[in-house]
Amino acid sequence: MLRVGLTGGIGSGKSTVARRLVQRGAVLVDADALAREVVAAGTDGLAEVVEAFGPDVLGPDGELDRPALAGVVFGDDTARARLNGIIHPRVRGRTEELIAAAPPDAVLVQDIPLLVEAGMAAHFALVLVVHADVEERVRRLVELRGMPEADARARIAVQAGDEQRRAAADVWLDNSGDQDALRAAVDELWDTRLVPFEENLRSRRAVRGGAPRLVEPDPGWAAEGARLAARVAAAAGERGRGASHTGSTSVPGLVAKDVIDLQLGVESLADADALRDALQDAGFPHRPDIVADNPKPEGSAPWPKRCHQSADPGRVVHLHVREVGSPGWRYALLFRDWMRADPAARDEYAALKRALADRHRDDPDAGGYAEAKEPWFDAALPRAEEWAAATGWVPVP
Structure with a gap:
């Protein structure tokens, strides 16, 4: 199968691209969704989080209180490393299960917010980066997610910058403007590159360089x-x-x-x-x-x-x-x-x-x-x- 890495900074609109790819036929493995799944109510992952960070990170409904947990780990490298040590192995395990269950002719898209920061780009046949200008990302986080502006800017600041993401990107999708234009760009990418790439990969067929231009x-x-x-x-x-x-x-x-x-x-x-x-x-x-x-x-x-x-x-x-x-x-x-x-x-x-x-x-x-x-x-x-x-x-x- 063709394995594609999808990433972008917080507020870039990566989820919009992921949804459109699924509509076109991609199989999506969403790292954020899996990170929520492995600490859902009743899981051993949640039990370990509560043991590590105390009962205050547990909501009255038995689910993880994410804002409370974020308040504990944000800005604390030791606490964040401990949390990652609980969540990341479980996410990797679920990712491997989902990949194994995908059809052999799938265009499998792995949505990984910190793909660049984690140094994972080289492990995908193609990396898609969704970009939006910083001020537009701040606006979205404040207006659409209700995040305080200072928190939005702080979260953007600790992620990879545009230069790092450009170095990792085989495809750069600009989502600073019109949503119709973004969907059209994703459709063109699907039709002219992703589908032929998967077919070539499955058939072991190489792309030839053609005449000397x-x-x-x-x-x-x-x-x-x-x-x-x-x-x-x-x-x-x-x-x-x-x-x-x-x-x-x-x-x-x-x-x-x-x-x-x-x-x-x-x-x-x-x-x-x-x-x-x-x-x-x-x-x-x-x-x-x-x-x-x-x-x-x-x-x-x-x-x-x-x-x-x-x-x-x-x-x-x-x-x-x-x-x-x-x-x-x-x-x-x-x-x-x-x-x-x-x-x-x-x-x-x-x-x-x-x-x-x-x-x-x-x-x-x-x-x-x-x-x-x-x-x-x-x-x-x-x-x-x-x-x-x-x-x-x-x-x-």
Whole structure:
């Protein structure tokens, strides 16, 4: 199934997005709802909360008095950690039960308010962040929830800021204005990205990059590369030896196809093969037809690797899995770092790319474009090696 993380600051309107996704067919696992469920009247969770914080957090109806509990733990890190130690394991257990019960073709949306703060973004195939301006969020909390303004601002202040959420977001949904516009954006996301993503994931079908269409450098590529590399590293776990952003989109100022290249290091290709299903489940189907890189210089033995690509129609990714220390692994890092450090070489390569992309603009899979660049790579390798020797460069993923 496709697992999607949904988050946003308090008052952002995340619940509105969640409801619309459910209306369109998503399976929702709501962390806030589960947090209430595991401390409902009569549960062992509530009994443990009362034991930890006293009978004053229990209402006359036998339910948890949430405002009273909030007054005890808000601003007290020790008390909040104790409460989390009671609630979080129970929520995780219920979450696992609900995920196991979902259909195998589900678009499963996990609504987690503190997804970013808890460092959970890398464990989802896609992360949706709902945003609203701070003043609009304060207004909603005061007018719609009856919260004192000082409390609203205090709660917003202890959550992640916009910069942190943007770094985690594959999709940024702005809910500062019209609700109809928000619903339309969610519908478009469902139809054009979430449903095709799930179908591709279930079928182990990769999204292809298509013809060589170059675009101007995008400052957002660096954050995307870092986010996707973290996702790959999380999927690889202990078998991984570093995931990094490589290729043209990793070089600031370089024109490129809008494709994020990633490299995952492994001890051996046996480890790469053992990781195949985990990477596919994370959103990166295997390409069994790609088993090696063209060597540098041309004519030597091919450089073995494994290749995966993204199932996400909204983001083309090429994931190269190579043995740490192998020629292909080293070259990917050398090329990236040399291009970053040498503006003249970067400009020379950009001019070549433009000329070849125009010549091969009707190439449906960019194979001819890629092949035509190989002589330049061969000729440029000695210059890259000279730069590495002069600077004392060492490969760092």
